[in-house]
Amino acid sequence: MNKRGSYYRYLNRFGWLCVGPAMLLFCIFMLYPILSSLYYVTRKWKGSTDSFVGLGNFARMFRDSYFFQALGHNFLYMAVQIPLMIFLALMLAVILNQGIKRLRGTLRTIYFLPCVTSLVATSVLFKILFQTNGLLNNIMIGLGAISEPIGWLTSPFWANVTIIFAMTWRWTGYNMVFFLVGLQSIDTEIYEAAEVDGAGKARQFFRITLPLLTPVILFSAVASTSNTMQLFDEPNVLTTGGGPANATMTAALYIYRQAFVINSDFGYATTLSYVVVLIAGVFAYVQMRLLGGKRGS
């Protein structure tokens, strides 16, 4: 008995040994930053010295219309880009899943490619191709689609279109692969039965495919929402620091600029990041309710 107890203690100690290095790194690079941020939100930096301001950073935040404008852009991308991307990904997945056997693997690879590459590098590419005198405008003028070049990066409206295009280009194939797996797990007998019952292709899609795929679509939407909330690379590189005239400024970019570009106010930047954490937390909660609820039904 005693021997078994000491053997158990030995295994338990080995268990701690295994998780030890990860725990150490977690404490230094996650736990400590989280705790120290509680201190930073009460400080204000001016030059290289900082002073106590209590809740002053929060008061300042509520007066900061630029920050809420930036948050608004995050929500705009969520509302426009995510549905557009999910629609396209779903369409491609359904097409690939039906019939096309020979090219399915190749096409899946091609559609997936954009999301593995460096965001900075592809943003640079798009920035060149989308210039006012760049290739895209030249092609569109050549085809007669437009008579005047479009300011893809210089007009506030079109700059947002460009960001949405770049995001959709990058992530559609990624989401499509998820949907494709979801589709392949649906039993084909269900479709055969529906066929016998005289249900057309459209009816089969809305009555069988879509309901069965809802958990996967939801998962995709939630993951994309969280990524869009943190959007940083595209507006910083592709539209140069959230330009033109802050038209593509996002929350993460605004926070970064508060800490590193415009002023070095780490206290205020940390305060703003609390809002992003709060929103992410709300989304995570909704996600758990949605996904959990679906499993029950």
Added chain:
Amino acid sequence: MSVVRRFSASSLAIWIVLAAGAFLSLFPFFWMVVGTTLNPNDVIRGVVLPGDELGSNWAKAIKNYRLGLFFLNSLKIALLTVFFGLVVNSLAAFGFEKYKSKARERVFGILLLTLIIPSIALVIPQFRLFAFFKMLNSHAAIVLPSVMSVFIIFFMRQNFKMFPTEIIEAARVDGAGELGIFLRIVAPSMKASFASVAIYIFLSQWNSYLWPLMTVLTEAKKTLPIALASMMNAYTIEYGALMIIVCISVMPVLVLFLAMQKQFVAGLLGSVK
């Protein structure tokens, strides 16, 4: 019948959609390669036919921009993160899954809770931490915070669940030590999930931008994405050299992906299940 169906209008529409998607996906990469052969004016205008400036663009990228150094920096940082990330996270996942205890389950719960915290909220206190220890502008500052990943520990734990505990117990009876069991029995049988994790870590570190942007202060420490971003912000942009560096930061990843697609997609799907 089948001939008629194959050429029906709807299947034509389907092929147009598929081809348009493939064209849009691939065109930027095609043009990226073409761009390395163009003179600066043609890069800006977006000429789609190859020019004859490849040699001089290469020369400029190497001479004016220390391309080799940026490449080696990126490679070194990515490989170090892969190595330490695999060791630390796989051991942790193994410990959590195969040596269950109430205390460790509670710790695991706390880890999972931090998954919802966006990186933008962590990087500022992390930056202050590295500044305090005067460790900014070092490659250690880029590697260290990205070694431990809650997501990867979670992912690997899911994979270790599939490894039968009976085998571990049998090995113990045969007198194998715990570390030996992990290194010689468990790890070799999970090569596929190790490969997926390695690719995942490599890609996210090779492509990472925000954190290196904050910590890298001098030319000598720059990674490829940081070098690219600062070239774009320069007063005059050297487009020929820029295209070479774009190509160098994208190509290795494309080759890696095409060569190890199976592991990559397996890793991706494992994260859903």
